[in-house]
Amino acid sequence: MTIHEHVVAARSRLEHAGIEIGNAGIDAEVLARHALGWNRAYYFSHRHDVPHLSFDSCFENLIARRERREPLAFITGTREFWSLQFDVSEAVLIPRPETEIIVKTVLDTNPDRTASLRIVDVGTGSGCLAVSLATEFPNAQILATDVSSAAIEIAKRNVAKNDLADRIECRHTSFLAGVEESIDVVVSNPPYIPTNHLTDLQLEIRNYEPEVALNGGMDGLEGFRALLAQSEIKLAKQGWLFFEFGFGQLNGVKALTKEHENLELVNVVHDLQKLPRVAVLRRR
Ligand SMILES: C[S@@+](CC[C@H](N)C(=O)[O-])C[C@H]1O[C@@H](n2cnc3c(N)ncnc32)[C@H](O)[C@@H]1O
Incomplete structure (x- = not known):
């Protein structure tokens, strides 16, 4: 399964958890990049790669937190202002x-x-x-x-x-x-x-x-x-x-x-x- 496929599956889980359709995809992508330590540009050029094995459990943990409606900023620990x-x-x-x-x-x-x-x-x-x-x-x-x-x-x-x-x-x-x-x-x-x-x-x-x-x-x-x-x-x-x-x-x-x-x-x-x-x- 590629990173992009993981993100698409996570997006639908987040939509099911009640997160707005427009935000669910963004949140899934942000959490994937957080797990990988990648910026947006690198993510877009490498999202069709198959991730390292450790990605699966790390990403699962982040998505499960967001499914419980924990705010994205508390999961990533940071917010821009x-x-x-x-x-x-x-x-x-x-x-x-x-x-x-x-x-x-x-x-x-x-x-x-x-x-x-x-x-x-x-x-x-x-x-x-x-x-x-x-x-x-x-x-x-x-x-x-x-x-x-x-x-x-x-x-x-x-x-x-x-x-x-x-x-x-x-x-x-x-x-x-x-x-x-x-x-x-x-x-x-x-x-x-x-x-x-x-x-x-x-x-x-x-x-x-x-x-x-x-x-x-x-x-x-x-x-x-x-x-x-x-x-x-x-x-x-x-x-x-x-x-x-x-x-x-x-x-x-x-x-x-x-x-x-x-x-x-x-x-x-x-x-x-x-x-x-x-x-x-x-x-x-
Ligand atoms: C709405 S938050 C604003 C935080 C930050 N200034 C911001 O804009 O993101 C209100 C803040 O006021 C603090 N606060 C509540 N009662 C207070 C009080 N009596 N004296 C000082 N700070 C108080 C809270 O702990 C909280 O950090």
Whole structure:
């Protein structure tokens, strides 16, 4: 049996397991390449080869995990974000493409890349926002916080992999607790799923991603409440707060902002589906 034949058989198993038809083939190919250690170009020129004997059991193990709906990124241990590769594990949320809007919006709002910004990434998870911003702002000093010590370990690993330990500190704390004042920029993708919606999430998310990364309390807005209250105190005057929010939460975000007289909602950025996604607030 050739590698390609293995992949075709695996694709139909994954479709049977409930994975979308469009994704099942891609996942099977990615897992075959993961087992072989091959890039796409090499795979396409060698997929009609018969694999080494050890491939069969290794590939079977990977496909069985995906059949149980374990996310692809947890099986391969890596996910791309902002054109960088991040280590991921079940301790962290898998970085999502829509979160890249935060990085882009920070860049659009602060076009001077040489600025010595003091940035805090609240709820850093894998460290994807902190690391991406550090690569874009070479003079920035960044603090990355998370309430999960397991997440902080993954963030530290990604910081070290990118040689950024001199500019990014990963700290185990809740939101901005213990963080010094006069921050220029706060970024955050806090948990924002309402508690009673957690069971509606797709299997990959609800069975594998950490609840602490998802659960935004009864109305989904608990994380925003803490973030706004603490940012109002810790941001420097004219400092910026950028955060991601979910479907149907814009009115809640607007109402919360009105409770903070020193914060002003200056922009709302939409995603590719034209849905409001990222709030931009400024400290008065
Ligand atoms: C939606 S995930 C975002 C992770 C990462 N920033 C990203 O965008 O991929 C939310 C993160 O917030 C963290 N978190 C939850 N409650 C927190 C709190 N009270 N203080 C700090 N971090 C918290 C979770 O552990 C999780 O890593």
